[in-house]
Structures are given as C-alpha cells and as structure tokens.
Amino acid sequence: MRLRHCLYAGLALAASTLLIHETQAQEAIRVPMMTPLTGSIAVLGQDSKKAAEVAQETINAAGGIGGRPLQLEIVDTQGRPEIARREMERLTREGRAPVVLACDISAGTSGAAQYAESAQVPLLNGSAVSADILARGYKWYFSHQMSSDDEAATAFAYMKTATGTKPLADRRIALLYEDSPRGAGTGERLRKLMDANGVKVVSETTYNRADRNLLPVMRKVQDSTPELVVWIGYTEDVVAGMKAARQLDFKPYVLGIGGGMGDPRLPELVDPAIIEQLHVANVDYFNPDIKRAAAFREAYLKKFGAEPSSYAGTCYAAIFTLKAALESALKASPDLTTTSMRDAFRKLDIPGDQTVTSFRSIRFDPANGRNLGAEDLVAAWVDGKRKVTVFPPSIAVGKPVMLP
Incomplete structure (x- = not known):
C-alpha cells in the first residue's frame, strides 16, 4: 500500500514537473517597448510600432524564443524625458521587467537610461542617436543604434x-x-x-x-x-x-x-x-533597398502597403538584437533576470549580414554600451x-x- 502510494506520488510529481516545464515553454516572454505614440514626433513611434508588429510575427512564426512567443508591450513616452523616466520606473518596479526596449528619440531615451542605471535594469536603445548618453559610461545601457x-x-x-x-x-x-x-x-x-x-x-x-x-x-x-x-x-x-x-x-x-x-x-x-x-x-540608419533588408521590406509592404522608414528599420533590427540576447540568457537559465540579460548583451557578437542595417556587426563596448559595429x-x-x-x-x- 505504501509502495503504491509512493508510486502515485512519484507519478504525480513527474506530471506536475512536466506541466510546469510545458507551461514555461508556452508562456510568452513579455518585454516593454517604449516609443512616442503621441505628441510632436508620433510618426517615429507609429513606425516603430509597425516594425514591432512585423518583428513579433516573424519571430513567433519561426518558433518564438526558446519555444516561447515574444510579446512586445508598447508604452507611449511622447518622446518626453520625464514621461520616459516615470514609465521606466513603473515597468521595473511594478512590472519587474528584466529588460526594456526603447525605440524613442534621444531626449526620451536619456530619461529612461538614467533610471535604468540606478535601478540596474538593462535598457536596449533601438533609435536614439545622442552620444551624450554614451558619454555617461552607463553599465546597464546598450545602444544598438549608431551614435552622433x-x-x-x-x-x-x-x-x-x-x-x-x-x-x-x-x-x-x-x-x-x-x-x-x-x-x-x-x-x-x-x-x-x-x-x-x-x-x-x-x-x-x-x-x-x-x-x-x-x-x-x-x-x-x-x-x-x-x-x-x-x-x-x-x-x-x-x-x-x-x-x-x-x-x-x-x-x-x-x-x-x-x-x-x-x-x-x-x-x-x-x-x-x-x-x-x-x-x-x-x-x-536604414534603407529598404539593401539586400539584407529584403525580407523585412517585403513583410512590411505586405502588412502596411508602404515602404518601411528609417525609424521602422532601426527598431526592427533592435528587436532581433533583443531576440539574440534573450536566447543567450535562456540558455544560461530558464528564469530571465536583469543580471542574466545584462550578461547576455555583453556577450553578443552578431555579424552585420545577419541584420537589416548597414552595420558591420553588433557588439557592445563594455565601457559605455556603444555598438562598436554601427555604421551609417x-x-x-x-x-x-x-x-x-x-x-x-x-x-x-x-x-x-x-x-x-
């Protein structure tokens, strides 16, 4: 009787463990994406949002990230530093995001980067160009984009x-x-x-x-x-x-x-x-006629009936850099943390021909997070x-x- 009980308990534990792993495999990886959907430069955010839709569909159609779908959660900053900083605080404190993507102008990204550094949460910049942010020597800021x-x-x-x-x-x-x-x-x-x-x-x-x-x-x-x-x-x-x-x-x-x-x-x-x-x-930062951008251009044209802008191209490229970092972090541990994501960004070395941009490569400078392979x-x-x-x-x- 005791043996049968132990056997049932063992089977129940195994089934429970299998269910947990299966649930983890199916659970979406949620990443906040900050961009100006309203305000004077809303065109940048609207294009970035469209790029995010195409990137998310492309990634998930190919099996997602470690078998889990990617879900980008769009947050409006209006391009204003005070809003970006406030949203960054909310996302990291309430949402406990292990990483945040910014497809924003330099002013908004600067505000977000300042808080990301104090909170020790990785911020991946997909659009901001200002080299002044890089000059601060942040250790939790990673700029996929080229600089001034x-x-x-x-x-x-x-x-x-x-x-x-x-x-x-x-x-x-x-x-x-x-x-x-x-x-x-x-x-x-x-x-x-x-x-x-x-x-x-x-x-x-x-x-x-x-x-x-x-x-x-x-x-x-x-x-x-x-x-x-x-x-x-x-x-x-x-x-x-x-x-x-x-x-x-x-x-x-x-x-x-x-x-x-x-x-x-x-x-x-x-x-x-x-x-x-x-x-x-x-x-x-981007032009849709280069060969490495052909697949993205075709998908964007099919979905929106228009050529992708520079804003769309650079944000799309940053999302695939994010994907590479997430995959690297998940190999180290199934639980994504701010530290595992930071370490994953530091290890990245992506050849330029694997992007939709003119970059030579994607490799971050450990001193300030600059993309050493960026090229206009x-x-x-x-x-x-x-x-x-x-x-x-x-x-x-x-x-x-x-x-x-």
Whole structure:
C-alpha cells in the first residue's frame, strides 16, 4: 500500500514537473517597448510600432524564443524625458521587467537610461542617436543604434566623396539643425570634425523642432550663400523647411542626416520637384533597398502597403538584437533576470549580414554600451520619388550625388 502510494506520488510529481516545464515553454516572454505614440514626433513611434508588429510575427512564426512567443508591450513616452523616466520606473518596479526596449528619440531615451542605471535594469536603445548618453559610461545601457559620432563621421566621409575635383575645403558649406540633444549633438560633432580637417562652415543655424514657420531660418541660411547645406532634422520640421526654401527660391545641394530627410513619405508631404531641386541625399540608419533588408521590406509592404522608414528599420533590427540576447540568457537559465540579460548583451557578437542595417556587426563596448559595429549609410533621392543607397561602396546600389 505504501509502495503504491509512493508510486502515485512519484507519478504525480513527474506530471506536475512536466506541466510546469510545458507551461514555461508556452508562456510568452513579455518585454516593454517604449516609443512616442503621441505628441510632436508620433510618426517615429507609429513606425516603430509597425516594425514591432512585423518583428513579433516573424519571430513567433519561426518558433518564438526558446519555444516561447515574444510579446512586445508598447508604452507611449511622447518622446518626453520625464514621461520616459516615470514609465521606466513603473515597468521595473511594478512590472519587474528584466529588460526594456526603447525605440524613442534621444531626449526620451536619456530619461529612461538614467533610471535604468540606478535601478540596474538593462535598457536596449533601438533609435536614439545622442552620444551624450554614451558619454555617461552607463553599465546597464546598450545602444544598438549608431551614435552622433558615427553620423558625423559618415557625413564627412560622404562629403569628401561627393565633392568631385574641387577640394572640400574650398566649398561653401552651411550647417542647419534642430536644437534637441539629437540634432545639436550631431551638428556640433560634425562642425568640430570639419574644423579639425580645415573645412570651415559659412553658417551654423539652429531652430526648435516644434517651430513650423522656418522661413526666417531658411532666409538666414540662404544669406550665407552655401553650395551645400547639411541638415539634421525630423520629418515635420524638414517638411516645413523645404517648403520655405521653395518660397525663397533657395536651391542648394542638401545632405540630410537622420530619419526626417530620409522619410519615405517625403514625396507625399512636399512636391517631389522640391526634393529633386535640392539634390537631396541623406545619412541614414536604414534603407529598404539593401539586400539584407529584403525580407523585412517585403513583410512590411505586405502588412502596411508602404515602404518601411528609417525609424521602422532601426527598431526592427533592435528587436532581433533583443531576440539574440534573450536566447543567450535562456540558455544560461530558464528564469530571465536583469543580471542574466545584462550578461547576455555583453556577450553578443552578431555579424552585420545577419541584420537589416548597414552595420558591420553588433557588439557592445563594455565601457559605455556603444555598438562598436554601427555604421551609417547614405541614400540619395532619385527624381524626388525614391531613395537609392549610394554609400558606403560595399552596399551601394547607385552612385553618389556629386556637387557641381
């Protein structure tokens, strides 16, 4: 009788253990994703949300992560640092999230990163460019995205390529950027890089990204008579500025930096003739015509009927970096913790051809969380209607836009 009881107890324990393991295998891995769904830069968050939907469907259709489905829980930050910090605190204290993904602007990400460091919770940055966050030496911040330094270096390298037979030092170049940490950070780094190489700017003009009357700003830039304007901005302010340039009959060559000048909706928001008149090329995080982005582009087009933007591309890529870290952490232990996720990020070394970006690799600097393999690309608008990757040569589909 005692033997039979022990046998039943053993079978019950085995069944219970099996059920627990099966439940763990089926239980979704929930990861909060912070992005600005509302507010002045909601377009970034809406595109990031769409990318998250495609990434989540793709990952789960392929078996999920360790047999468990991924569930990204979208949190609206409005791009504001105080909201991002508050949400980060709520997610880590109440939700006990072992990792948080941010597809947000630099201002919002900065607020989240500050709290993540004090709470010792890994924060994966998928969109913010500001190198100032990296300069703080955070140990719980991991930036999949390139930095302001990367953008400035790529812009300068491309300008040297596009200057033709006339030396860059003899060109009249103006800098124009919005005054947030994102715009100012890249603009100031580019100016210092130009100064160090004997290339002077004829004007350096800033504006607030919330300003939709950029006529006085563009007139000031026009008065400096530049051949090339390097313009760092978001979609809304770029559209306002391009319309002002047309009103002024101002037609310099333009090298944009960031998602604004590279937004695939640009030909719908301004007359394509303006884009063509300005000979726009753009230093960007992503362009859907590169070969490694083909599958993502096809899935995004099928689901939303539109080309993925830079915001969508960089967030999508970051989600797959998150996936790799989650898989690594789960191999070490079935219980995801903040420490196991931090250690997993530190160990990552993903070849560039396994991403949808122009990156050489994804590998984080232990000193500050910077992606050591990050690299921008340059895409040029053709006929004011479509973008073609023209730089670097290793992934170029077309030729650079040469200055006259």
